[in-house]
Amino acid sequence: MEPLTLIDINQIKDDETLQGRLCEELARLIGESYNNKYLDSFVATLATLPAGLRAMAATYDLDVSMALDSLSWHFMNHHSKSLAVETLSGLHTLGATAEAKVFEEAFSIAVQHWDELVVPPDLDSPLEHLFEPLDEKLWGLLGYGNATGRSLLKLWVSYARAYPENCCIAL
Numbered sequence: 001m002e003p004l005t006l007i008d009i010n011q012i013k014d015d016e017t018l019q020g021r022l023c024e025e026l027a028r029l030i031g032e033s034y035n036n037k038y039l040d041s042f043v044a045t046l047a048t049l050p051a052g053l054r055a056m057a058a059t060y061d062l063d064v065s066m067a068l069d070s071l072s073w074h075f076m077n078h079h080s081k082s083l084a085v086e087t088l089s090g091l092h093t094l095g096a097t098a099e100a101k102v103f104e105e106a107f108s109i110a111v112q113h114w115d116e117l118v119v120p121p122d123l124d125s126p127l128e129h130l131f132e133p134l135d136e137k138l139w140g141l142l143g144y145g146n147a148t149g150r151s152l153l154k155l156w157v158s159y160a161r162a163y164p165e166n167c168c169i170a171l
Helices: 006-011 015-030 036-046 051-068 071-077 081-093 097-112 114-118 126-142 152-162
Strands: none
Touching: 006 015, 015 036, 015 051, 015 152, 036 051, 036 081, 051 071, 051 081, 051 126, 051 152, 071 097, 071 114, 071 126, 081 097, 097 114, 097 126
């Protein structure tokens, strides 16, 4: 697969096509998947990417986690404080200010209960209940349930159109 270029980003008019190319570029640079056992290596790889691609890669799993689970499960499945910091930074980079605020609150709770987040939380546990109001806020912002929010992946396209130079390594 050819590297995504500035010219490509500027010439792709369809949002879904651009989103697909951004996903392909991340897969090319990072690999189609990474092993959660090697999150420190993944975070190190993030540091080698341009700002936009770094933000996209760092926030992708949060979007998936919220589509399938909750914030407590996100921190359990991605049990890395350095990745959480990258995710927070990525949300800010992408202009997801409200989402970043919710994630920051959730991260603060997670840090206080970090050792408890190594096993799946009981759905009716006090820890799970701590995250519930933040889950509801973030699901609303991301458009899950009956909400009218936007997926983080949709932000990738608007970011790439505004800052194409931050979303490719080739001209």
